[in-house]
Amino acid sequence: MPSPVSVPDTSGNVFKPEKINFLVNGQQHSMDLLPWVSLLDALREYIGLTGTKKGCDHGQCGACTVLCDGDRILSCLTLAVMKDGSEITTIEGIAEQGQLHPLQKAFIDHDAFQCGYCTPGQICSAIGMMKEGKARTRTEVKELMSGNLCRCGVNTHIIDAIMDVQNQNGHE
Amino acid sequence: MNNFSYTRAHSLDEAIQTIGNNTKFIAGGTNLLDLMKYNIEKAGLLVDINPIDSLRKIELLPGGGIRIGALVTNAATAYHPLVEERYPLLSKAILAGASAQIRNMATNGGNLLQRTRCYYFYDPDTPCNKREPGSGCSAIGGYNRIMAVLGASLSCIAVFPSDMCVALAALDAVVNVSAPDGDRCLAFADFHRLPGDTPHIDNNLRPGEIITSIDIPEKGFPKNYSYLKIRDRNSYAFALVSVATGFELESGIIREARIALGGVAHMPWRVLEAEDFLKGKPATDMYFSEAADIILRGAAGFEHNNFKIKLARRAIIRNCTMALHPETQLPGAQPSA
Numbered sequence A: 001m002p003s004p005v006s007v008p009d010t011s012g013n014v015f016k017p018e019k020i021n022f023l024v025n026g027q028q029h030s031m032d033l034l035p036w037v038s039l040l041d042a043l044r045e046y047i048g049l050t051g052t053k054k055g056c057d058h059g060q061c062g063a064c065t066v067l068c069d070g071d072r073i074l075s076c077l078t079l080a081v082m083k084d085g086s087e088i089t090t091i092e093g094i095a096e097q098g099q100l101h102p103l104q105k106a107f108i109d110h111d112a113f114q115c116g117y118c119t120p121g122q123i124c125s126a127i128g129m130m131k132e133g134k135a136r137t138r139t140e141v142k143e144l145m146s147g148n149l150c151r152c153g154v155n156t157h158i159i160d161a162i163m164d165v166q167n168q169n170g171h172e
Numbered sequence B: 001m002n003n004f005s006y007t008r009a010h011s012l013d014e015a016i017q018t019i020g021n022n023t024k025f026i027a028g029g030t031n032l033l034d035l036m037k038y039n040i041e042k043a044g045l046l047v048d049i050n051p052i053d054s055l056r057k058i059e060l061l062p063g064g065g066i067r068i069g070a071l072v073t074n075a076a077t078a079y080h081p082l083v084e085e086r087y088p089l090l091s092k093a094i095l096a097g098a099s100a101q102i103r104n105m106a107t108n109g110g111n112l113l114q115r116t117r118c119y120y121f122y123d124p125d126t127p128c129n130k131r132e133p134g135s136g137c138s139a140i141g142g143y144n145r146i147m148a149v150l151g152a153s154l155s156c157i158a159v160f161p162s163d164m165c166v167a168l169a170a171l172d173a174v175v176n177v178s179a180p181d182g183d184r185c186l187a188f189a190d191f192h193r194l195p196g197d198t199p200h201i202d203n204n205l206r207p208g209e210i211i212t213s214i215d216i217p218e219k220g221f222p223k224n225y226s227y228l229k230i231r232d233r234n235s236y237a238f239a240l241v242s243v244a245t246g247f248e249l250e251s252g253i254i255r256e257a258r259i260a261l262g263g264v265a266h267m268p269w270r271v272l273e274a275e276d277f278l279k280g281k282p283a284t285d286m287y288f289s290e291a292a293d294i295i296l297r298g299a300a301g302f303e304h305n306n307f308k309i310k311l312a313r314r315a316i317i318r319n320c321t322m323a324l325h326p327e328t329q330l331p332g333a334q335p336s337a
């Protein structure tokens, strides 16, 4: 999608695009976006990274979860302009040197997706959760992953996959 | 969402000067953007207050309490060592709310100002006095399962949905605000309000005022506390009823008690008479249930939410018992086994 120019509204107000710079998955992006463009739409529609999904667009499902400066956030409830200067990591940016991230591997091993729509959000959320370091037991992992809904009901396998990676890390 | 302009405030002064008609502050954005996408909230200009670093800190107060900045996120507050150690009730209540992602974004100031989750408030095709003063209340006589059983009016029966604020009410917090004509402090009990015949006004913050921080006095009840949240699913759902309890005990006798309820009224609900009643009494079910009766005096349902009265009574008793044994508590403020 091309960068927009100024948009007039019916009462004659003119809304100017804002200059935004992000580091997305290690790559610098500079663009002009109107203030109401969400981070989710910026990623999907303007940068072309469609791995991050729009489930509800209202903070209810977690499909749009990305990492912003390492923290898991919902890109649908964030304006892109508010994240000017931030470092964003999406599902496209978590594999390293062609090697799947351990969570990606574990999701495959544990059959942790069916349609796959919630998966990018689930994996980004799990990476954020591990960085936070607050979930030790399975009950705690379930609680701290509750912001990611799965319509296919694969939750048990998702928690299995995460526990697997947590345990591997614990034994390193 | 309506089209809007955007600007950043880099200092408190700049924020206060920039705010005016048809403008709104944006902090985490988790409530404002949600509502703007439904055209329920509208603004011609959003003033992003995130660059104001002075609002993003947690510090000790000379008197022994703490001050939590308006821009500190709910997650950073809940996991702050001072809060975990001295105010575990606050930590617990925050962690019972929303999801980890939302708590990473949501700020303390924004949490106090979040709007109701009444279904009709969210549906612009139905009458709602809160959204459109004078249009009527669809919840009275409509489907009202999640609505208030205390302090409601004939204009509005909505509840205030915050978990964090239930703990802040129990802890006697104070809200610090700034405006061009000076600063003020509001006792937590005076911050939110009952709907009366002006339900479009959620709280006593004046137009143009900005929340800068929240002070919590020294007494945090770290030994005997509990937050119980009853909801339709185990996690990531708003409270049907929630209870925050803090006790100071001496050989099984209650020296001081705090009990606040969420999900039952247009503001966190505290009845000092019940807390006074518990003073000097043994910490037993019998007295907890008498206190519950005092708290719920005058409670009335609107048909689908009648169950909340009995539920609240049980939740109070259970949570008071849980406060005696904080080590048995589960993550997410679920009932302990």
Ligand SMILES: Cc1cc2nc3c(=O)[nH]c(=O)nc-3n(C[C@H](O)[C@H](O)[C@H](O)COP(=O)(O)OP(=O)(O)OC[C@H]3O[C@@H](n4cnc5c(N)ncnc54)[C@H](O)[C@@H]3O)c2cc1C
Binding pocket: A058, A059, A060, B024, B025, B026, B027, B028, B029, B030, B031, B032, B033, B034, B070, B071, B074, B096, B097, B098, B099, B102, B105, B106, B107, B108, B109, B110, B111, B112, B113, B114, B161, B162, B163, B164, B209, B210, B211, B212, B236, B237, B238, B239
């Ligand atoms: C799916 C979902 C589930 C949720 N579940 C829960 C739950 O279970 N329990 C719970 O307690 N909460 C829950 N929340 C609500 C969440 O806690 C609030 O949305 C959040 O705390 C609001 O903070 P914010 O910083 O994002 O506010 P914003 O959305 O940025 O702002 C909210 C309002 O406050 C104003 N504002 C913000 N900061 C200031 C300030 N410093 N001074 C003056 N005005 C200010 C804004 O202008 C706006 O009107 C949930 C939210 C979502 C989306």
Ligand code: SF4
Binding pocket: B116, B118, B119, B120, B121, B127, B128, B129, B130, B131, B136, B137, B138, B139, B140, B147, B155, B156, B157, B158, B199
């Ligand atoms: S209860 Fe309040 S918020 Fe809900 S429809 Fe009635 S007036 Fe509106």
Ligand code: FES
Binding pocket: A053, A054, A055, A056, A057, A058, A059, A060, A061, A062, A063, A064, A065, A074, A075, A076, A077
């Ligand atoms: S798309 Fe963001 S939470 Fe559903």
Ligand code: FES
Binding pocket: A112, A113, A114, A115, A116, A117, A118, A119, A149, A150, A151, A152, A153, A154
């Ligand atoms: S795999 Fe289909 S929604 Fe989770």
